Amino acid sequence: MSDYILHCFGQSGNAYKVALMLNLCGCDWQPRFVDFFNGETRSPAFRDSCNEMGEVPVLEHGGQRLSQSGAILTLLAERHGRFGGHDAGERYDILRWILFDNHKFTSYFATLRFMVGLKKMGESPVTEFLRGRALAAFDIVEKHLAKRSFMVGETPTIADISMVGYLYYPEDTGIDRSAFSNIDAWTRRIAALPGWAHPYDLMPREPG
Template identity: 50%
Template sequence: MTDYTLHCFLQSGNAYKAALMLQLAGADWKPQFVDFINGAHRSPEFRAINDMGEVPVLVDHTQGDLTLTQSGLILWHLADAFPQFAATNPVEHREVLRWILFDNHKMTGSLSIFRFLKVFMNKGDSPEAQFMKGRMVAALKTLNRRLDGRDWVAAPHCTIADISLAGYLYWPDQSEIDLADYQHIAKWLDRIAALPNYARPEDIMPASAEV
């Protein structure tokens, strides 16, 4: 019996946030494919697991099959089990939460939609996609400024805030992001990729049920 099961699929940056955390922490975990592209997340069976109808979903077998949804909450929960990625004092605690909220509201809240419209809907040039791209650029600029002179977003060490914010940024081409425009972000992504156990999405999440 593994310690954690993560319901996920390869193309989800939100799922990658949780998978990357488990991977970096050296956790004993396994992925469970969700056929999101074909709408499996909208089924009554899946909604019974997650009333938000989204991936990722984490099942923590070390705590009586405790089921958790929403990537920020999953990271928060895992930081208790793997405190090397947690805040260590009240100031860091506030910064971690602030930047995870920023990620959900402004970064993932724009980037993931632009990427979805562009890559999965072939609507990258539509007004709605370009609007989201504009918001994504504003969020990237804010994050890039934050990382000027800092190794990590919220603390002197890598925390769940870094893992959350980085989730969608390892596919820059899919979001038309030229990392040369965001040099502090580029170096920070390299720092994360240099951590022990780092793995890219395609190495740890399934693209289909057969994998």
Template identity: 40%
Template sequence: MILHDFLPSGNGYKIRLLLTLLGKSFDLVEHDITKGETRTPEFLSRINANGKIPALEFDHGRVLVESNAILIHLAEGTPYLPTDVWERTEVMQWLFFEQYDHEPTIAVLRSWVGIKGMPEHADIFVPMKRAGAKKALDLMEKRLSGHNWLVGDALTIADISLYAYTHVAEEGDIDLSIYPGILAWLDRIAALPGYVPITWKP
């Protein structure tokens, strides 16, 4: 397998983390999104017509894109995706929440602060993003203040997906110290056998 990725990306890190937890070997091909390397004709025609990473290229030639779709595919038949229908659906709920409420606020703030720089009219957009980030983290804290994991009693791809940008939220000037449940959850994931940090590459 070949993972097309940008190392600072939380969306790419989700895949790297799950692959290592599963003990699967893969090659990493890096594309610098800040230099337009996912917008080249070759990338758009061969890897992802939407011009985004991550993209997971399989040995048979097929390419799967969208980080949470990749997580679902890789987790099929493993403990990271429950077989119980209700718990499986709860995992999906968190994955949709991650892409709709969490990533567009926390990941965007991190990108503005540490990667791409502030946008025009930051005085308007930043407070809006911070309010959205707080709402997302408050919801996670409500669950994690009384439970070890987001779904059921074990780690799932819901945790992996939401961990990716939550654990680097402070790079977007988001204070996590007010969320003890989230902090304890972050520590549990970082202590997993096979855990790798976002900067790791094979």
């Protein structure tokens, strides 16, 4: 049995954040498929035994089940001494950007992609609202990356691993990514790290 079991499904960028961290740290891990699209995360069994928040990722290790990608990334960075920043100031900034990611950057973009790209629900006032919010967050990150290679400090951190989590997926969101050249260059820098792999190569998309 692997050191780490990641409860996940391939389409979840939040699960990918943890899968990518495990891979970049060279951990011994394996995915366990969660059938989100057939309601598994909403089931009482999942909520009682795996995660009361009804979400993936859940990382199983040494009898513990840990949830929330930002908290899991923080714990893995401490445990493996990788991607956690170099001092207290960097650690503060990492937490600040992970919170921004969860509140705005990933949050609106992921829900927009779910509706438009995965569920093919078409355009609506809700997708228009989400796209506006996502674009405002993209603008902030695009500007932040104008004069730096990574979100915090001179080297990649879990702030990058968190924020980049949804940006390798191919599904349509109606956002013109070519307008964000700094973000684009940054995703390529992360993808060049040893151990990087595409989400659909790390996690199963269906039961199997």
